Amino acid sequence: MSSLLWKEWHEQRWKLGFGCLILAAFALVGLRSRVVADETLLEWVSFLGIVLLPVLASTGLVPAERDEGSLEALLALPVAPSRILIAKTLIGLLLSFGPLVAAAVVSLLAAGGREMSDGAVIDLYVRTAATTVSLFVWMLAATIRMPGEARAALLSLGVLIFWVLASMGFAVAPGFARLWALSPFFFTFGSVSDPREPRVVVPVAVALAVQGAIAAGLWWWASGQLARNTASAEGRS
Amino acid sequence: MRQLASLAWKEWHESRWLLVVALGVFLGLPLAGGLEAALARQKFAVLASPWVFSLGGILAVFVGVDAACRDLRGRLEDFWRSRPMGTAQWLLVKYFVGLAVVLVACILPLVVELRVNSTCYAMPYPAELLLPWCPFLWAALYSLGFAAGSLLRRGAHAAMLALSAMLLVYFLPVVLPPIKWMGLAWVIEGSENVWSIAETPAHFHRIPWLPRGVGFQFYQLSFVGGMLGICVASLALAVGAVRRNLRIESGVKLTYWSVGTAMLILFASAAFQLATNLPILHTLDLPPEEDVIMVRSDGGRGVLFTRHIEPGPYGYRPDAADGYRALTLSDRRIEAGPLIAAPGPERGYWSRARAAWQPDHPDVVHFVRRVGRDQKGYCELVTASADPAAPGSSALPLWRADEPSPLGQFAWKDRLYAIGLRSDGASDRQMMATLDISDTRRPKVVSIEPRPYWGSGAFGRHDMQTVDFPPIAGMSPRELLRAAIGIDGSNRAPCIDGDVVCGVNEAEFFTYRLKQLDEHHAVFEKVGQYAQSMLDKISGTTASDCTAAGGLVYVSTWNRAINTPRVTVFDIRDPKRPHPVGHFAVPGEGPLAVWPLPDGRALIGGRKLYLVGPPPRVD
Numbered sequence: 001m002s003s004l005l006w007k008e009w010h011e012q013r014w015k016l017g018f019g020c021l022i023l024a025a026f027a028l029v030g031l032r033s034r035v036v037a038d039e040t041l042l043e044w045v046s047f048l049g050i051v052l053l054p055v056l057a058s059t060g061l062v063p064a065e066r067d068e069g070s071l072e073a074l075l076a077l078p079v080a081p082s083r084i085l086i087a088k089t090l091i092g093l094l095l096s097f098g099p100l101v102a103a104a105v106v107s108l109l110a111a112g113g114r115e116m117s118d119g120a121v122i123d124l125y126v127r128t129a130a131t132t133v134s135l136f137v138w139m140l141a142a143t144i145r146m147p148g149e150a151r152a153a154l155l156s157l158g159v160l161i162f163w164v165l166a167s168m169g170f171a172v173a174p175g176f177a178r179l180w181a182l183s184p185f186f187f188t189f190g191s192v193s194d195p196r197e198p199r200v201v202v203p204v205a206v207a208l209a210v211q212g213a214i215a216a217g218l219w220w221w222a223s224g225q226l227a228r229n230t231a232s233a234e235g236r237s
Numbered sequence: 238m239r240q241l242a243s244l245a246w247k248e249w250h251e252s253r254w255l256l257v258v259a260l261g262v263f264l265g266l267p268l269a270g271g272l273e274a275a276l277a278r279q280k281f282a283v284l285a286s287p288w289v290f291s292l293g294g295i296l297a298v299f300v301g302v303d304a305a306c307r308d309l310r311g312r313l314e315d316f317w318r319s320r321p322m323g324t325a326q327w328l329l330v331k332y333f334v335g336l337a338v339v340l341v342a343c344i345l346p347l348v349v350e351l352r353v354n355s356t357c358y359a360m361p362y363p364a365e366l367l368l369p370w371c372p373f374l375w376a377a378l379y380s381l382g383f384a385a386g387s388l389l390r391r392g393a394h395a396a397m398l399a400l401s402a403m404l405l406v407y408f409l410p411v412v413l414p415p416i417k418w419m420g421l422a423w424v425i426e427g428s429e430n431v432w433s434i435a436e437t438p439a440h441f442h443r444i445p446w447l448p449r450g451v452g453f454q455f456y457q458l459s460f461v462g463g464m465l466g467i468c469v470a471s472l473a474l475a476v477g478a479v480r481r482n483l484r485i486e487s488g489v490k491l492t493y494w495s496v497g498t499a500m501l502i503l504f505a506s507a508a509f510q511l512a513t514n515l516p517i518l519h520t521l522d523l524p525p526e527e528d529v530i531m532v533r534s535d536g537g538r539g540v541l542f543t544r545h546i547e548p549g550p551y552g553y554r555p556d557a558a559d560g561y562r563a564l565t566l567s568d569r570r571i572e573a574g575p576l577i578a579a580p581g582p583e584r585g586y587w588s589r590a591r592a593a594w595q596p597d598h599p600d601v602v603h604f605v606r607r608v609g610r611d612q613k614g615y616c617e618l619v620t621a622s623a624d625p626a627a628p629g630s631s632a633l634p635l636w637r638a639d640e641p642s643p644l645g646q647f648a649w650k651d652r653l654y655a656i657g658l659r660s661d662g663a664s665d666r667q668m669m670a671t672l673d674i675s676d677t678r679r680p681k682v683v684s685i686e687p688r689p690y691w692g693s694g695a696f697g698r699h700d701m702q703t704v705d706f707p708p709i710a711g712m713s714p715r716e717l718l719r720a721a722i723g724i725d726g727s728n729r730a731p732c733i734d735g736d737v738v739c740g741v742n743e744a745e746f747f748t749y750r751l752k753q754l755d756e757h758h759a760v761f762e763k764v765g766q767y768a769q770s771m772l773d774k775i776s777g778t779t780a781s782d783c784t785a786a787g788g789l790v791y792v793s794t795w796n797r798a799i800n801t802p803r804v805t806v807f808d809i810r811d812p813k814r815p816h817p818v819g820h821f822a823v824p825g826e827g828p829l830a831v832w833p834l835p836d837g838r839a840l841i842g843g844r845k846l847y848l849v850g851p852p853p854r855v856d
Contacts, residue, residue, distance in 0.1 A: 040824075
């Protein structure tokens, strides 16, 4: 397992560096120059993270490996496909929230307590990280059988757009308020209610349980797809 | 020659489909739109310029990448290198055939639009302004795509790299003023669209081959030189790379890093230009439901006006009556007293930026406001005293005002002058009230009369501007001038600092210097201007008010695109060259309230109140 983790880390570490650099630099430049209010700037950083990180993480794991032709060799190793996917998932999770941790540290150092309290900054980044992790799991499952990284990126963007539109629907249609628990954007938008137009808000614990169950189900399905990939490769050989 | 013709034919044969697709989009779609309009019995028109303007650059990049990558791969490249012809010759033929495809695809629809449309449509960038300048930009972008394709030899990666370069070519001149001369928006807006030789200003030159005359000035040719420079450099790079068989091994890393770096460069450049650089000496925290709308102080005491706000679905919105607090300032500290509700049952509308305030009574403010509903209302004078032990009098009704109008007030010694529109449904009349404020907190009406004409008109439009003085006895010409400028309660009213009047309009910050002064009027001459930056124009920044003191002008602006208020500080000590020396951006629910103090510090109010020092670039 440690060998698998080392291999994935060696292949994906440049993405972690890229994500950390982009988000941290964006936060640092914006907060130091004070172009806009701190809250607005941090929302931009969060938005950038939500759009960039899950796509960056998910497309480089299985589709890229398949594109390079090394996936079959990897699956031919005397290791269960699920363990391979666990290693990839752990690195993918690190790519999903690692840059946000870097951006949060930079934000606290640059502007903590200035216009927003430290707690508010951390809360914003924690909610953003939860959204990116949830989106990552969805994208990992959706792109598990994609033949190349480019197509996987397009499909990942499609997943993102789907959830954006669905979440907008949940927001405007009162009858669907409870479906916020299914949306990755629950953590960023669905967990608060406007006091002037109150609506049913799903308790955070319930939403976490639902999201956890969805993530487990998606991961289990992806693992099955990968195992089927192994079986078909063995059948061809 | 036959060899060149063969090469050219081969390149044309392989790239003609790009021309067909491009013309289908740039010409076919507008023609379809014109036919649709004609069938709907409207005027037939071909509107190709929006398509060409928005997609022409992307087409140029893709054609350039395609021209280079088509034959520069694997054995095909070996085949072409083995032919008895120079590599440079081969590449040059590729380059110019592809360039011709781009230019024909983009220029032809614009020419058709000019020929077909008999009247000019109000487009942001009409065809006659795109035609002189955009071909050079398209050539530069095509060259960048060609160079990227020659270096990377992989179409997708080269396209991403070239698109990153395209972002820099489009937007870096917008955010970095030193290279604004390479910006398309800069060069287009410098052109005049004239309709006859007689109308061409003297310093403009016509471009004769354009059906409707477009004027240009010689300094705009710097844009042409810049774009041609990019073309030559890119072509040289491409030829050198292919001749020496140099290539960049590209992958996903290059794609991500190139796009990410381009975006970061653009953001950092924009942030550098707009950075907040006023040193914050002290921040006064206000309750979260308060937002500052006005502040006045003599540097020691003052008054702060706030409004009550409530969170709404689209952010905070004003909810309840205004209030005010007493202010006490020291060198680096602000303290505020308890909140006092503004007098009167309703909020009303009032010209908060021009409230009458005198340093002799720093905790008292007078302002005129209109109150009313359902097209019935009246103007009243409100006296706000921030001293709880000495409250102001109740509101003083002045005249009926069924219609809202600009209001203004000006205090001088023991007199207060207020202006506004009296409207009672039957007639409208400008009125002026004179009030006795010898007891500052209890003004008394001396007279309310129809206001004779006086005023300044709109500064900024003409090179000379005359200000007529109000008929107030006892004031010196200087005091009359300050009254005439200061009483103007309209939005974006000018401000005065010594002999200089400053103001803002949609396009620029301007300065006027006093040329002539007598007892009845003053004449000003426009001496300087500072055009709104491209960044501000694109983001829809609008200025709301300006206040001047000590050679510095504080302009409060609102950025519509990102819903953010800002303050920009201009240095007008040389009125011929006004230039920004300070920026400040903090949260607020409307334009920030600004008040410069006599010692160079300033008070800026939004969701909090900030005591800031002078801009660091000012000596």
